[in-house]
Amino acid sequence: MQGERPGPRAPLSGLLAERKDLLWAILWLGGMALTWVWLGLYLNAPARILVGAACVHTFSGAVAAVAVALVIGWGTALLLHFLESTRRRSAYLAVSFVLNLLRSVPQIVGMLIGYVIVTGLTLSEALTSDASRILATSLVTALFVFQEVVDLIRERIRHFESLEFVSALLVCGIPSRVIINREILLKNSMAYLVQKSVALFGRAIFLICSIDFIVSVGLSAEVSLSNLPVTLGSMLAKLDSKQDILAIGTALTDLSVLPTLFVEHLQGISVAFLIVYTLVCVYRIANGLMERYRL
């Protein structure tokens, strides 16, 4: 059982072992700041502004998707719990059936259908501002990730219901909705919810970037970068960014190209790096939280 007996550690390696979430959060922010400084030195201003806007749109979209997923997930979990505890079996089965159906739709396919609708709304000028388009795409993303929140909340409620904790509170006269929302979820499951939110943030970034890349590459006849807000995915799909990424392959066979990657091919390389680095860091933060709180 050596894995569970950490010896005395020096401060830096100790931080690496015990507060991985914090360490990776610092590394993520530090890496982003360094990239920005590098872009400031070597990338032309219009492209730099575009990369900045892409970052803001992607991250704000992902945050919005997580927030919406939490709200929908929380509400759905409570609805299922209510239907189950009041023995409304047919309604419970119907909601479960719809949720399982949604689970069987691969996220990217569901999002593609959602994007067709968002594109339709954009072309018909129902969505006019960037904010409304980001919110609409976040809603689509949330629809295909919120199930994880439902599963988590249901599991937490079930866990606490198996303990005497809930019966004791009920005997004290505390209403069941207060027990679930305040005692179980807010007071005793916050670490779980934070960890899940971080993991969903990573998933949302991956999905948003992927769908934007696909839409920009494959459906560009009707959807152009001018009518959907630029994100890291759509930025990567631009021709000059793709050429920058192609240069990596050239560098593998011709090492003399390697130094030019970080100066001449900066737009595509930096966008790809921002996507991948963020995904790695977010995964590590979520894992660190899981280890720290033994979730």
Add this chain to the structure above:
Amino acid sequence: MRLLPAVVLEHLPAVLIVGLALVAVSALMRRNEAASRPRVDPRIERYLAIDSVDLANPLDRALLRDALGVFQPSGVRDIDSLMHVVEDTRLARFTDPSRKTGGGRAVLTWESGIAIIPMYAVFLLVYFTVIVFTYFAARALAVWKFIAWKQGRASYLRRYLAIVESKGLPGAISRADLLVMSVVRGIASLLLFAPAYVIAYSFRTSLDTGSILFLIPLAVISNGILINEANHLYTLLVAESRKGYIQTAIVKGLASSYEWDAPGGLRRATLLFPVRGARGHVFRDIYRNARLQFIPSMKEHAAFVVTGIVIIEMALNIKGHLCYALLQHMLFREFDLAIAIIFSIFLTVKLTEACVDLWQALETRKYDNAG
């Protein structure tokens, strides 16, 4: 084998409902499409249909205008306005996107449906190969990570930093190999999390990224699929190893050393064959119980694998593949064909879910005392 009908019965309603819903959506879209298509006024159409007049020719246009001025057809007050409408309608035949695809978009017929089948067969081949490879690779990775954790082995970077903190610069120089390994591991980590299109475009100049031989390994290692699956199994292994029955088994003398090839330790073959390789070792029970909980999550992983393959085929525009065809049908607004492909993908996921349920039921039966 009462299990099979039960599993089929569980999944069949979802397939039927989704199938019916998609048929309804397809019919609705076809109707909307027909309604939204601009209709040409038959009074204009008859001028365009005159064989002896080439309206692209200015002379013919001028002749037609003069003729209309002489004959003054009923209902026409302004000849110039009429000529403008005729000209606009003629140009629309060449410029209107809804007419550009030949006016006759591909619809779901017996022939177009049959044409999807070879693409679907390739999709299934890629999908099931990726699922199998991902499962075994993730299992080996999770077991390796778990054993490394049990051995108390710290990461290369942690070991390097500990040496730097305790021995200073000489230590930093003498153990630079740890730093190099740490960088290599970091690059591997970036690769495992990178979206498939980033990796594929990086290798596009030196490899044929459209071939299945590239597609399968790419789908296994990219998009974070492998690492997430491995991490899930690892988490279950850790949770299982902390349970009371495992402590009891260790106290009762079951082999519990995690040193490689040591007496009472584990054979390296455990990485590939966790059950057979760990015979007589407590890890065998940890793994078997963790796997039982891991099996249901294969449904989610299957959906992620589909997502990964869809992303690769669409993002790389691999012609002749199912998801590329899906994107093309969406682009050309051939929605019923797109819906047919979406339904085939849904069927694949449902088939996987049914297989996983069956597998789970068979595994549970092994441990069922009553059975």
